[in-house]
Amino acid sequence: MASALDDDTQETLTDGWESTKVVLRSIQKDLQKVFIVYLIGFLATFYALRIYVWDWLKGITAANMSVDVEAELEIIAQTPFEVILLQAKIGLVVGAVFALPVLIYYARDGLRRRGMWPQAPIPRWKIASIALLAAVLFLAGVSYGVFVFFPVMFSFLAAFGLEAGFNPSYSIVMWTEFIVFLTISFGLAGQMPLVITGLSYSGIVPYETFRDKWRHAVVGIFFFGAMFSPPDPFTQIMWAIPLTTLYGFSLYLAKVVVTAKRSSDRIDPFASMRRHWNLVGGVGVLGGGLVYAYYTYGGREATNALLARAGSTRRIVPPGAGLGIDATTAIAVYATGVGIAFVVLAVLAAVYRDLDADATGTPGSPAAGAAAHGDPTAIDLGELDAGGIRAAPEAAFAALSEDEALALAGEAMEDDEPETAQAILDRFDEATADEETEDDENAVDASAGENAAASTSDDGSAGTDADGSVEAAEAPEEDDDGMLGGLTDRASRASTTFLDDFADDADEEDIGGYYTDLKFIVGSLRSRSFRIVGWFVAVMGAVFTWLYLGGLGGVRADFLDRLPERFDAGEFSVITLHPVEALVFMVKFSVLIGLLAVIPLVAYYAWPALRDRGFVRGHERQVFVWTGALGGGIVGGFALGYFLIAPGLISYLVADALGAQMVITYRINNFFWLIIFTTLGIGVLADVPVLLVLLNSVGVPYDAFRNRWREATIAAMTFAAVLTPADIVTMILVTVPLLAAYWVGVGVLFVITLGGRRNLAPPARFLEAADRFDLDTSE
Numbered sequence: 190m191a192s193a194l195d196d197d198t199q200e201t202l203t204d205g206w207e208s209t210k211v212v213l214r215s216i217q218k219d220l221q222k223v224f225i226v227y228l229i230g231f232l233a234t235f236y237a238l239r240i241y242v243w244d245w246l247k248g249i250t251a252a253n254m255s256v257d258v259e260a261e262l263e264i265i266a267q268t269p270f271e272v273i274l275l276q277a278k279i280g281l282v283v284g285a286v287f288a289l290p291v292l293i294y295y296a297r298d299g300l301r302r303r304g305m306w307p308q309a310p311i312p313r314w315k316i317a318s319i320a321l322l323a324a325v326l327f328l329a330g331v332s333y334g335v336f337v338f339f340p341v342m343f344s345f346l347a348a349f350g351l352e353a354g355f356n357p358s359y360s361i362v363m364w365t366e367f368i369v370f371l372t373i374s375f376g377l378a379g380q381m382p383l384v385i386t387g388l389s390y391s392g393i394v395p396y397e398t399f400r401d402k403w404r405h406a407v408v409g410i411f412f413f414g415a416m417f418s419p420p421d422p423f424t425q426i427m428w429a430i431p432l433t434t435l436y437g438f439s440l441y442l443a444k445v446v447v448t449a450k451r452s453s454d455r456i457d458p459f460a461s462m463r464r465h466w467n468l469v470g471g472v473g474v475l476g477g478g479l480v481y482a483y484y485t486y487g488g489r490e491a492t493n494a495l496l497a498r499a500g501s502t503r504r505i506v507p508p509g510a511g512l513g514i515d516a517t518t519a520i521a522v523y524a525t526g527v528g529i530a531f532v533v534l535a536v537l538a539a540v541y542r543d544l545d546a547d548a549t550g551t552p553g554s555p556a557a558g559a560a561a562h563g564d565p566t567a568i569d570l571g572e573l574d575a576g577g578i579r580a581a582p583e584a585a586f587a588a589l590s591e592d593e594a595l596a597l598a599g600e601a602m603e604d605d606e607p608e609t610a611q612a613i614l615d616r617f618d619e620a621t622a623d624e625e626t627e628d629d630e631n632a633v634d635a636s637a638g639e640n641a642a643a644s645t646s647d648d649g650s651a652g653t654d655a656d657g658s659v660e661a662a663e664a665p666e667e668d669d670d671g672m673l674g675g676l677t678d679r680a681s682r683a684s685t686t687f688l689d690d691f692a693d694d695a696d697e698e699d700i701g702g703y704y705t706d707l708k709f710i711v712g713s714l715r716s717r718s719f720r721i722v723g724w725f726v727a728v729m730g731a732v733f734t735w736l737y738l739g740g741l742g743g744v745r746a747d748f749l750d751r752l753p754e755r756f757d758a759g760e761f762s763v764i765t766l767h768p769v770e771a772l773v774f775m776v777k778f779s780v781l782i783g784l785l786a787v788i789p790l791v792a793y794y795a796w797p798a799l800r801d802r803g804f805v806r807g808h809e810r811q812v813f814v815w816t817g818a819l820g821g822g823i824v825g826g827f828a829l830g831y832f833l834i835a836p837g838l839i840s841y842l843v844a845d846a847l848g849a850q851m852v853i854t855y856r857i858n859n860f861f862w863l864i865i866f867t868t869l870g871i872g873v874l875a876d877v878p879v880l881l882v883l884l885n886s887v888g889v890p891y892d893a894f895r896n897r898w899r900e901a902t903i904a905a906m907t908f909a910a911v912l913t914p915a916d917i918v919t920m921i922l923v924t925v926p927l928l929a930a931y932w933v934g935v936g937v938l939f940v941i942t943l944g945g946r947r948n949l950a951p952p953a954r955f956l957e958a959a960d961r962f963d964l965d966t967s968e
Contacts, residue, residue, distance in 0.1 A: 219295040223288050230287030234280040246368060253340035258347050263358040267766075275362055279369070323383055330379025334372050338427055346768050353742030355771060355857050358764040367768055374413075378432055382439040389443035396447045397571055399440060401600065406436050445541055461539040469535040476531030477524035484508050484520050570597055570613065578612040586613075586620040706802045713798035714791065724790055729783035736775040741861075748835070748864060761843060761853030763860050770857055778865070785823075789816040805887040806950055815883050822879045826872030835867035866923070874926055878934035882941065882949075890952045891938045891945035901931050 243264075251259045266272050347357040389396040399406070410432045411425065462469050483489065489505045496504065509519030570578065570585060586594070594617040601610035714721065745763065765771055789812055796809035846853050881894055894901075902924075909923035942948050 223292050223295065226291045227284040227288035229284075231280040231284035234283040235276050238276045238279060246365070249335055249339050249368075250343045250364075253344035254347060255344075258344070258351060258357075261351055261357060262347060263356070264361050264364060265358050265766075266361050271362060275365060279365075319383070323380060326379040326381075326383060327376040328379075330375040330377070331372055333379075333431060334375035338371075338375070339368065341427065343768060346772070350765050350771055353739070353771065354745050354763065355742075356762050356764045356854075357768075358766065358854070359768060360766040363767040378435065381432070381435050382442050385436075385439040386442045386446055390446045396440075396443045399443060401571065403436070403440070407433055410436070441537070441541060445537075458536050458540050461543050462536050464543065465535075465539040468539065469532055472535035473528040473532040477528035480524040480527045481520060484516075484523070571600060573609070574606070575608040575612045578609060578616060581616070583616070583620050586616045589617060589620075591617075706804075709802060710795055710798045714794055717794040721787055721790055721794070725783045725787045728786040729779045732782045733775055733779040736779070741771065741775060744861075744864075748831075761846075761855065763855050763857050765857050774858055774861055778861075807887055811887065818879050818883060819876050822876040823869070823872035826870075826875035827868050830868035830871035834871060835864055838867055839863070870923075870926075874930040877927065877930035878937050881931075881934035881938055885938055885942065886949040888950050888952055890948050891935075891942045894935050894938060895945070898931075898935075902928060905931070 247264060251262055254262065350357050385399055388394040389399065407429075411429050489507070493504045508516045508523060514522075570581065570589075573581065589597075594613060598610040598613045601607070601613060767773075792815065793809055793812040796805065796812060799805045800807070800809075843853060885891060885894075905924050905927040906920070908927065909920040939945070
């Protein structure tokens with residue numbers, strides 16, 4: 190049997206295994222040293238957590254909380270061995286991190302033989318400088334998270350939960366993992382300048398890519414923050430603004446080192462400082478003056494008032510407090526430090542300015558700088574206008590690939606510079622045409638003897654056609670469409686996909702036909718995608734805002750008021766085990782409501798395509814009838830569950846627990862999903878029979894529902910597995926009612942259609958073809 194992996198994948202896996210064996214053989218004699226380092230890291234972390242770290246983490250969590258909120262904060266353990274196992278788990282990870290550099294160091298000889306370690310010795314000062322810079326950047330990111338982000342975030346989350354009536358009783362595992370993962374993410378984010386600069390300097394990723402794709406980087410930062418930080422707008426801003434600023438600083442560093450490398454110049458900050466002494470000195474004086482004005486003219490008092498108004502307990506202390514010096518001396522020290530920091534920033538700006546001016550040349554030709562240094566291919570063509578493109582040396586375009594030239598032309602079109610885009614394509618065509626001409630001439634010269642012998646006849650005449658005419662190469666036709674035609678011709682080379690070919694060759698009865706139908710239906714929604722997405726975002730945002738501004742706590746209070754009078758609402762509490770559990774629930778519920786709200790809009794816009802492909806019958810106005818019928822079913826079932834089923838069920842559960850002398854603390858996630866399943870879920874069950882009747886009215890026959898019960902069972906189980914917690918019992922409890930509602934709908938259809946003899950509408954063309962295909966297969 191042929192392997193499921195291609196040759197490249199198998200070769201990669203083989204190389205990886207060989208490298209692993211080389212590393213293991215190289216460290217056999219030093220394995221004891223690696224293990225000792227690992228053990229030291231493990232034991233140090235284990236006892237540090239036990240003696241010091243827990244109190245320190247709790248201090249960070251409560252650093253910015255008010256007294257009332259801090260009094261309600263609890264860190265709880267849910268199992269007897271939870272704390273010690275958590276300490277061991279963290280110790281194992283930290284020990285491995287400590288041992289990894291030692292492992293790599295002792296395996297360097299084996300890695301060098303495999304070509305995975307530099308052959309030439311690297312100066313130790315360079316390694317030490319890079320390691321020191323990486324450590325400083327990591328500590329800077331961690332410091333921001335520990336001393337700025339976490340105190341503000343935990344204060345907000347705990348206060349928000351208490352206002353909604355939820356006790357902040359954090360699980361020690363969830364709380365610790367949340368802090369550790371976010372701390373590591375901030376530390377890794379701090380490596381951004383080093384990573385971007387290294388990739389740009391080495392040429393693995395050109396600097397221009399980071400510069401031109403900054404919009405994608407900003408979107409990625411916000412997306413990463415949405416995935417790994419609390420989903421509220423406040424903490425999103427606290428996450429994204431520092432990282433966006435850090436990305437800009439990374440672009441600066443990459444620009445400096447890349448420009449210095451391409452122009453063959455050395456970075457001389459002292460020379461730049463001398464040339465721009467007025468700018469550097471003025472910025473330094475400005476920094477010191479700002480500090481002096483802040484402490485002298487009421488800046489500290491205004492900051493403290495702002496912090497008090499925001500509910501923070503932190504205050505800016507007077508200058509010199511805790512340092513043992515008077516206020517005047519402290520202000521002078523602070524001003525000097527800030528002034529030096531401003532001077533460093535000014536020097537960096539001066540270096541950038543000098544290198545940029547040197548690389549782009551003197552006023553005149555934009556390409557003069559790079560050409561003067563003997564490297565015309567180092568010109569940044571993306572920064573040139575049409576005149577600069579025409580003046581640039583031909584070698585800069587000959588070094589481009591066709592995709593790179595098209596990308597540059599496309600960027601110029603996006604910047605509304607069609608003349609520049611046309612100039613780029615013209616220069617690229619000229620450069621490649623010259624190269625092809627040279628290659629052809631060389632080929633002709635190399636094979637002149639063979640061509641002469643082959644083209645000479647027995648009588649010594651030159652080779653001709655039958656009609657006596659000499660063959661001539663066809664001249665290429667001139668493209669009259671200009672630049673857009675060239676872009677279209679080049680882009681059309683990659684316009685065919687595997688799925689297009691697969692669908693074109695397929696019949697309507699096989700999977701290719703289904704793909705063709707699906708592609709046609711989805712394609713009909715493309716022009717309406719903005720409205721669909723906009724409606725989804727609007728509904729989701731409205732629901733989240735309502736919950737965020739007090740709706741969640743209002744639902745909890747109103748629901749508890751509907752419990753029987755014999756139960757005291759204070760006898761049980763709702764807690765949050767994870768710091769962001771309440772916010773995550775609000776996001777999930779908002780997305781669910783948004784999806785439900787967008788279904789009628791999608792059905793309305795897709796109805797003509799569904800009708801054309803033979804899935805349904807009738808006009809798209811029927812969607813309004815569907816929406817009314819299904820909406821009525823959801824509202825009726827929701828009211829029945831909210832006023833009768835959910836209070837009765839939870840009252841029974843509460844009475845059973847209180848009768849066993851238990852302390853009731855419901856987790857917010859489980860409590861609200863129980864309410865949703867017993868309210869909105871009742872509405873969904875009521876809609877199942879209604880949906881079957883509506884589908885029958887547009888061409889889905891009764892026999893299809895009766896014979897396709899296996900597919901319905903799988904769909905119900907999939908629905909339950911996706912929308913319920915990861916629990917087999919809960920999945921069964923959801924699947925069984927869904928299937929019961931399905932069979933109720935089938936029974937209703939049996940009565941309405943007289944056993945399938947008189948459907949509400951003739952079967953749709955697609956279903957008729959499918960039935961015929963099933964009959965042919967069975968025969």
